[in-house]
Amino acid sequence: TQELLLNSEKLSLAGQLAASIAHEIRNPLTSIKGFHQLMESEGNGNPYYFEILTDEMNRIELILNELLLLAKPQAKQLKQVDLRALLEQVCILMESQMHLHNIEVEVKCEQNVPTFIQCNENQMKQIFINFLKNAIEAMPYGGQIIIMANNIDEDSVLLRIIDQGEGIHEDKLERIGEPFYTTKERGTGLGLMVCRKIIEDHQGSLNITSRLNKGTTVEVLLPLGEKPQNYVPSGH
Ligand code: ADP
Ligand code: MG
Numbered sequence: 001t002q003e004l005l006l007n008s009e010k011l012s013l014a015g016q017l018a019a020s021i022a023h024e025i026r027n028p029l030t031s032i033k034g035f036h037q038l039m040e041s042e043g044n045g046n047p048y049y050f051e052i053l054t055d056e057m058n059r060i061e062l063i064l065n066e067l068l069l070l071a072k073p074q075a076k077q078l079k080q081v082d083l084r085a086l087l088e089q090v091c092i093l094m095e096s097q098m099h100l101h102n103i104e105v106e107v108k109c110e111q112n113v114p115t116f117i118q119c120n121e122n123q124m125k126q127i128f129i130n131f132l133k134n135a136i137e138a139m140p141y142g143g144q145i146i147i148m149a150n151n152i153d154e155d156s157v158l159l160r161i162i163d164q165g166e167g168i169h170e171d172k173l174e175r176i177g178e179p180f181y182t183t184k185e186r187g188t189g190l191g192l193m194v195c196r197k198i199i200e201d202h203q204g205s206l207n208i209t210s211r212l213n214k215g216t217t218v219e220v221l222l223p224l225g226e227k228p229q230n231y232v233p234s235g236h
Pocket of ligand 2: 130133134191192
């Protein structure tokens with residue numbers, strides 16, 4: 001079993017820079033997309049070229065959207081969120097993709113233990129979507145994904161996303177999470193960098209273990225927050 005502790009400070013500066021650049025690029029891109037649509041609707045130009053342009057612009061947009069998740073202002077909007085409910089929401093969001101790829105997801109959480117975390121809900125959702133997407137992409141022939149959330153002590157919850165995918169080669173594991181490092185033809189190599197950054201912004205940590213051709217386990221350790229005043233435990 002290979003193990004990698006993902007903790008690097010240099011990324012927080014790089015991340016902020018990346019987010020501000022992404023923000024600057026988005027405006028001209030929006031304008032380019034607009035004129036491109038106009039030209040297409042007026043029917044001047046080669047439809048094949050338009051297709052390429054659309055593809056490439058969508059790709060730029062994808063990269064920018066990933067980078068923009070790093071943007072600072074968002075991280076400040078913290079609230080108490082029930083991690084289990086959030087995980088279930090994400091699973092519902094991903095349901096059709098899972099189905100399409102013959103993947104079954106099982107969420108295993110401790111019963112009746114409140115798992116509230118203080119977080120930016122949107123960012124938290126995004127990182128779980130990223131992890132699940134990677135898991136799906138690692139299992140081209142389908143399989144099972146297990147999501148586990150356990151309160152390991154009074155102060156922290158450990159979340160695990162376990163897939164049965166292709167795994168990550170030992171030599172590559174240490175590069176995972178570097179900006180733009182991808183092994184996929186159409187990957188951005190930004191997903192895990194963004195995830196790590198967001199998790200660190202939430203005083204958490206990210207750890208990835210993998211065995212080639214067996215699967216990958218993504219572990220996220222997050223501090224528990226206070227449960228909200230109006231919280232009513234289920235089954236009581
Ligand atoms: P991308 O998905 O765009 O390639 P990521 O930052 O999300 O970028 O992931 C970087 C690389 O890490 C991937 O290209 C892949 O090689 C590896 N990886 C991430 N998650 C998994 C996983 N669950 N199983 C196998 N490899 C993974
Ligand atoms: Mg990814």
